[in-house]
Amino acid sequence: MIDLYYWTTPNGHKITMFLEEAGLPYRVVPVNIGKGEQFADSFLKIAPNNRIPAVVDHSPEDGGQPLSVFESGAILLYLADKIRQFIPDDLRGRNETLQWLFWQMGGLGPMAGQNHHFVQYAPDPIPYARERYIKETSRLYGVLNKHLSDGREYVVGQYSIADMAIYPWIVPHHRQQQDLADFPHLAKWFGRVSKRPATTRAYELAKQINTAPVVDDETRKLLFNQDASIIR
Template sequence: MIDLYFAATPNGLKARLFMEEAQLPYRLITVSLSKGEQFKPEFLAISPNNKIPAIVDHEPAGGGEPIMMFESGAIMLYLAEKTGRLIPADARGRAEVLQWLFWQMAGLGPMAGQIGHFNIYAPEKVPYAIDRYTRETSRLYGVLNQQLADRVFIAGDFSIADIACYPWIVPHEAHGQELQAFPHLKRWFETMAARPATLRVYQDVENVYAPKQPALSEEERRVLFGQSASSNSRV
C-alpha cells in the first residue's frame, strides 16, 4: 500500500493520476494547505520542502523499511520504475519520456505557476510580471503544441510525460491562454480529459483554477504565501 499525501494542485493531481492510471492501491491523505498542515512536523519528516505531493511506499521493491518520497517528478519516476508501467523499457524511449518529464518540472510548471499566481492570487496587478509570465507560458504551450503535431501523446506512447503535463494545462484560462491557438495541444488535452482515470480523479475536484480572485482570509494568504526559512522547522 502507498500513502499519497495530496491536495488538488497540479502537482498533487498528477501524482494521483499516476496511481489511477497504473491501478496502484493507495490511501489518499488530504493535506489542507490553507490551514498550514504542510508545516506539521510529521509531514515535514516526509516532505522537508513542505510541499505536496509526498508518498510513503510501505511495500518497496526488495522489502525493508518504507520509502518516503517528495517532489512530484521524482515520485512519478520512482513509481514508474517500480511498476514497470508508463515508462519505456528501451533506452531511446526512456530518454524521450524523461526529457519531457523534466521539461514539465523545470519549465511548464514553474512558469504556469507564476502566471497563475500573478493573475489570480496577487493582491495587486503587476503588469511586468503578468506580461513576462504570460509570454513565457505561451511559448511553452507552443513547444508542446509542436511536439504533438505528429503524435497522439507527448513521447509517442502514453507515459508519465503526459500525466505530468496535463494538470498544468487544465488551468489554461488562468494562464491567459486559449487552447484554440494551439490545435495539436487542444486535441491532446481533449484526449487526456476523456481518459477514465482522468475522469475519476477530477470528478470531485472543484474548479479552483478559474480565472478569478479566490476569497482568501489574511491568515490563509499568510500561510500560503508568507512563509520563510523558519517555516520548515520540525520542532
C-alpha cells in the same frame, strides 16, 4: 499500499492520475495547504520541502521498511519504475520521457505557477510580471504544440508519466490567459487525456476532498509569505 499525502493542486493531480491509471491500492491523506497542515512535523519527516504531494510506499521493491518520496516528478518516476509501466523500457524512449518530465518540472510548472500568482493572487497588479509570465506560458504551450504536430497521440507516443505531469498544468489554461484554439495540436492531446477514465476518476476524487477551494487573506499568508524562518 501507497499512502498519498495530497491536496488538490496540479502537482497533486499528477499522482492521482498515475495511481488511477495503474490500479495500485492507495490511501489519500489530505494535507490542507490553506490551513498550514504542510508544516506539521509528521508531514515534514516525509516531505522536508513542506510541499505536496508525497508518498509512502509500504511495499517497496527492496522488501525493506516503508519508503517515502517527495517531489511530484520524482514520485512519478519512482512509481513508474516500481510497476514498470508508463515509461518506455528502451534507452531512447526512456530518455525522451525524462526530458519532457523535466521540461514540465523545470519550465511549465514554475512558469505557469508564477502566472497563477501574478494573475490571480498578487495583492496589487504588477503589469510587467503579468505580461512576463503570460507570455512565457504561451511560449511553453507553443513548444508542446509544435512537438505534438507530428501526429503522435501522446507526448512520447505512448501514454506516459510525461503526459500525467503536463496535463494538470494545462487544465487551468483559462486562468493562465491561454486559448487552446491557438494551439490545435496541444488541444487535441488535451482532449485525449481528459477523456481517459483514470483522469476522470482523479479529478472526481479532488472534488470530494476539497469542496470549497478558496484563497483568503489567511491562506495568502500561509502560501505566499514563506522564507527560511519556517525551516528554522
